[in-house]
Each structure stands twice: as structure tokens, then as C-alpha cells.
Amino acid sequence: xxxxxxxxxxxxxxxxxxxxxxxxxxxxxxxxxxxxxxxxxxxxxxxxxxxxxxxxxxxxxxxxxxxxxxxxxxxxxxxxxxxxxxxxxxxxxxxxxxxxxxxxxxxxxxxxx
Amino acid sequence: xxxxxxxxxxxxxxxxxxxxxxxxxxxxxxxxxxxxxxxxxxxxxxxxxxxxxxxxxxxxxxxxxxxxxxxxxxxxxxxxxxxxxxxxxxxxxxxxxxxxxxxxxxxxxxx
Numbered sequence: 728x729x730x731x732x733x734x735x736x737x738x739x740x741x742x743x744x745x746x747x748x749x750x751x752x753x754x755x756x757x758x759x760x761x762x763x764x765x766x767x768x769x770x771x772x773x774x775x776x777x778x779x780x781x782x783x784x785x786x787x788x789x790x791x792x793x794x795x796x797x798x799x800x801x802x803x804x805x806x807x808x809x810x811x812x813x814x815x816x817x818x819x820x821x822x823x824x825x826x827x828x829x830x831x832x833x834x835x836x837x838x839x840x
Numbered sequence: 841x842x843x844x845x846x847x848x849x850x851x852x853x854x855x856x857x858x859x860x861x862x863x864x865x866x867x868x869x870x871x872x873x874x875x876x877x878x879x880x881x882x883x884x885x886x887x888x889x890x891x892x893x894x895x896x897x898x899x900x901x902x903x904x905x906x907x908x909x910x911x912x913x914x915x916x917x918x919x920x921x922x923x924x925x926x927x928x929x930x931x932x933x934x935x936x937x938x939x940x941x942x943x944x945x946x947x948x949x950x951x
Binding site: 767785786827829 | 874881932937938942944
């Protein structure tokens with residue numbers, strides 16, 4: 728695996744609670760991405776970052792926020808978790824924005840009850 | 841209608857068979873075409889990519905692109921149980937620099 732770790736790997740939380748997922752890379756890649764993966768929908772982009780403090784929205788950004796204060800860390804926050812945010816969340820990195828090759832982390836399985 | 845359509849399967853074939861996985865797409869701006877493999881409880885990993893119409897071969901794997909029909913395929917020859925995974929097609933439009941994924945096809949190779 729590329730040097731990408733995600734924490735936590737599993738989490739169960741209650742509706743309405745805030746949740747933060749962390750992605751950490753050791754590859755010094757400029758671009759970082761957060762995806763969610765759901766049956767019937769595949770991988771959908773939530774937010775991405777093209778540098779420290781530079782972020783932008785993806786296809787399914789409502790209810791999510793992100794922050795990147797260091798090259799190696801990209802945080803995804805669910806301000807008030809809902810059951811529709813139960814999913815598997817993947818972080819990915821790439822050297823450039825137009826790179827067809829993204830390296831994915833191992834994923835975080837989040838359940839909102 | 842989704843930009844990328846992929847039959848979710850599941851698809852089960854006996855060991856040694858030739859496997860054909862396919863995706864169709866509607867956005868003519870897609871320029872690069874990728875296949876990612878995802879083992880259970882793991883993140884996707886890039887398997888192959890192609891740029892132009894035609895075939896690209898890598899060992900037992902062949903990726904095929906037909907831009908005129910907006911159709912891509914992945915062929916696996918001499919399939920092995922270790923090929924059992926979900927295969928995701930993906931495409932990139934350099935205009936917006938976003939990868940668009942298919943939903944994935946779950947493949948099982950039966951020993």
C-alpha cells in the first residue's frame with residue numbers, strides 16, 4: 728500500500744453527533760481526496776484538497792466539511808451525523824489533479840445509528 | 841442517467857475461464873480510462889489505464905476502449921481465484937480533473 732493511513736478504521740456513532748475522520752499520508756502528494764462508497768453508487772467524491780488550506784467541493788459535499796493544515800493530513804468532519812452518512816469512507820492521494828492514478832487508503836467504516 | 845454504467849454482477853466463473861467486464865459511458869469528454877481492483881475490505885488499486893481507442897495488454901489482463909461506441913472492457917485470461925474482487929471502471933475528464941467511477945462488478949473465480 729502507498730503510505731496512506733486512515734483513522735479510525737471503524738466507528739459507530741449516534742445521529743446528531745459530530746464525527747471526524749483522519750487521513751494521513753507519507754508520500755508528500757499534493758492532492759488528497761475523500762470519497763464515500765455505497766452499494767449501487769460506487770465511489771463518489773465528497774471533497775478534495777489541492778494544497779495546504781486549499782480545498783474544494785465534490786459531488787456529494789452537503790453535510791461534510793474538510794480541513795488540511797499540513798501536507799500529510801486531511802480531515803473529514805461530519806458536523807451532525809445522519810443515518811444517510813452511514814458508509815465506507817476512503818481517502819485517496821495523487822501527485823497532480825489530472826493524475827489518473829489515485830492511491831487509496833484502507834477505508835473507514837462508519838455507522839450512524 | 842449515470843455518466844458511467846457498470847453491471848454490478850455478481851459474476852461467478854470457473855478457474856481458467858476468460859472473464860469479460862464492461863462499462864459504458866455517456867460523456868464524450870472522458871479521455872483516460874482506468875480499471876481499479878478492490879479486494880474485500882480494502883481500498884481500490886489501479887490495475888490498468890488506457891488513453892486511446894484500442895487494446896492494451898498487461899500479462900493476463902487486456903483493457904479495450906471503443907470511443908466511438910463509448911464502451912470499455914477488461915478481459916482476464918486464465919482467471920485465478922486470486923482475481924476474485926470487485927472491479928471498478930473509472931474515467932477522467934481533464935476539463936474538470938475528476939475521476940468518475942462505475943459502481944463496480946463483483947467477480948468470483950471458482951476453483
